[in-house]
Amino acid sequence: MTPPRAEPAVELRGITKRFPGTLANDRVDLTVRPGEIHALMGENGAGKSTLMSILYGMEVPDAGTIRIDGRDVSFGSPSGAMAAGLGMVHQSFKLFDSLTVAENVVYAAEPRRFGLVNRAAARRRAGALAEEHGLAVDPDARVGDLPVGLRQRVEILKLLHRGARTLILDEPTAVLTPSEADTLFTVLKSLAAQGRTVILVTHKLREVLEGSDKVTVLRDGRVVARLVTAETSADAIAAAMTGRAVELDRIHAAGTPGDVVLDVSGLTTPGVHEADLTVRAGEIVGIAGVAGNGQSELIEALAGLRPLEAGHVTLKGQDITHASATERRLKGLAYVPEDRHAVGTAPAASVADNLAMGHHRTSLSHRGLLPPTSVRAHARRLVERFGIKTSSPDVPASALSGGNLQKLLIGRELAHEAPLLLVEQPTRGVDIGAIQNIHDQLIAYRDAGHAVLLVSAELSEIRGLADRVLVMYEGRITATYDKNEADERTLGLAMAGGTNERREAAD
Ligand SMILES: Nc1ncnc2c1ncn2[C@@H]1O[C@H](COP(=O)(O)OP(=O)(O)OP(=O)(O)O)[C@@H](O)[C@H]1O
Ligand SMILES: [Mg+2]
Incomplete structure (x- = not known):
């Protein structure tokens, strides 16, 4: 007692x-x-x-x-x-x-x-x-x-x-x-x-x-x-x-999709069965689902982190079915993983170096090297754009608070301007004002003609951002909805495996 x-x-x-x-x-x-x-x-x-x-x-x-x-x-x-x-x-x-x-x-x-x-x-x-x-x-x-x-x-x-x-x-x-x-x-x-x-x-x-x-x-x-x-x-x-008014749970207007950037057919890997999907330029496709229904496995397979048992994947028409993670990045894929600590960042390296990671082949580099002045200028731009709170870009990433580390990861990946962005849980641990900023940045990224595949546990995030919503249930894509059809109740039912409102997955 x-x-x-x-x-x-x-x-x-x-x-x-x-x-x-x-x-x-x-x-x-x-x-x-x-x-x-x-x-x-x-x-x-x-x-x-x-x-x-x-x-x-x-x-x-x-x-x-x-x-x-x-x-x-x-x-x-x-x-x-x-x-x-x-x-x-x-x-x-x-x-x-x-x-x-x-x-x-x-x-x-x-x-x-x-x-x-x-x-x-x-x-x-x-x-x-x-x-x-x-x-x-x-x-x-x-x-x-x-x-x-x-x-x-x-x-x-x-x-x-x-x-x-x-x-x-x-x-x-x-x-x-x-x-x-x-x-x-x-x-x-x-x-x-x-x-x-x-x-x-x-x-x-x-x-x-x-x-x-x-x-x-x-x-x-x-x-x-x-x-x-x-x-x-x-x-x-x-x-x-x-210290200001924040517009919570805003639903952004739909984009204007162009050519297919990512084309996936019959993708099968442990946890995922025969997934078919496309993502177009200028489009955000959201994957909704209760955690553990294959969303992470699907994204990891697309990022090249787990082999396929069957299926076919193309990125801007190039076959990447068996490409390694590095090859996929070179061909135009950026990736924000769910786990920002284990996979996403290097805690002992500086904020600036973390922001430069993976940029060895971009406009930042000079003959394959990263000049320190460009690294610092790049860091300053991203710190400003994403509101990363740090006393200096030279402190180790381990000194950042949880939400600021998440902003770093998103900022670094968006800065690649890759044709395709895979992003899992973009605003986990991020405060409400910063969520609004990250959402605006993702929408701007889409409107600049990039393709985005988004996985989020937050239904409001999926509804606010996605032009199309796929629902995953028990490893399968069981339904697909246009933005205006994807209300909370419909998605909730489909996520629970409900069949009433289920539409055949088709693109
Ligand atoms: N070991 C450290 N060295 C230097 N600065 C640090 C260290 N730990 C925390 N800070 C700084 O102290 C401030 C407060 O950090 P703290 O982790 O308490 O924030 P928080 O409110 O928990 O944020 P979040 O919501 O992102 O988790 C931040 O500016 C952070 O960068
Ligand atoms: Mg904290």
Whole structure:
């Protein structure tokens, strides 16, 4: 049982943190009451993750105090924070894929018997916690085999096992499907109802409005608004974040498609069966679908990252069915992968060098070399155009905040001006103002006569951008809709495998 607490669960006073060239947190005060779900919002680079890292003992503040349950604390490490009852779910999970759910839950805090880990007790403990909190997950499943929504449950169970009373979640829903996100909020609400406290970093206004009690907004490291969710609105939060009015979920006008740029027939690879599709110049084709229905596999096959078992692919009339990823790039394909860390960027290299990657054969290069002055000028242009928040193009990419790294990746790939752009989850982790900018840039790219194949988990993004929408279900393209037919209900039904409104896929 959680003891009754009158004191704030978390009280930050005057937290200041300076990185070279950046004031990441500037005298931040934040009070979170027990039993509250408190959303922390702000533009990319506003200082949210930094503040949470300080609270969790991962970074040391330059100034300021932290009180937990009314007691002054100062953590040198996350273990100190854990001992004080804090738990954090990081955006990239820290689980052991080869271990079972039960083993991960009790890891480093195992029930023991005669000094040995008591496996039966671990299973019972994981099972009981899962039951108690409505976090159903098989204790014997291997974590590596679980979908991302269930892995996140394991992370939460792990924190509960260690007795966390306050949970910190940094963009927990960025990688979840909408229904997984709904389930997560049900769980968070029941934890809060038991007196636990939740601090949640997110860019999604809908979640904040439906799932939080209070909202604190940071801008340039400072608190600019403290709001009671029930008394505020999406527009008010957006305005506080950006200092201007933001047009949310805009539906862009359709383009004027020209010649076929990408022609795919019968593409088959594990996870994808006989996909047929075309993308024309001046056209954005969106692929909608619940995550895990073959969208990523299809894009990876088109990018040359997985071999085809059958089928045929041409790019501007050139056969690229068996071309390598590099050959495809040379023939006119740019690619924004879903995973910006593992595949997309080099964290130790500078922002400027990351922006120049892959540009060795473009106008940037001089006899195959990249002169440093062109690299820096190129970086300055893209930093400006995409609003990448960085103190200098020379800092390592690892110093960028999550959303700014995403802007870097999009900017670099658009700068290729390749005839075909494959783009997955273009605005994952990006703030609402920057989403608007990225959308405008993608539309301008299309209107300049390029072809774009877009995969997104955000239906509003697909609807706002795509001239044509394909729906993938169980590895097949099961329906195709023109922009004006692609309303939310129709797409939702098709994504769930519904056949009522299904039209034969045809181009
Ligand atoms: N290790 C570091 N070295 C230098 N600068 C850093 C470092 N970590 C963060 N910063 C800078 O501090 C600022 C705040 O970053 P932070 O990651 O807290 O932003 P955020 O609000 O979490 O943004 P996002 O929504 O994009 O995740 C950014 O300008 C970032 O570039
Ligand atoms: Mg962050």
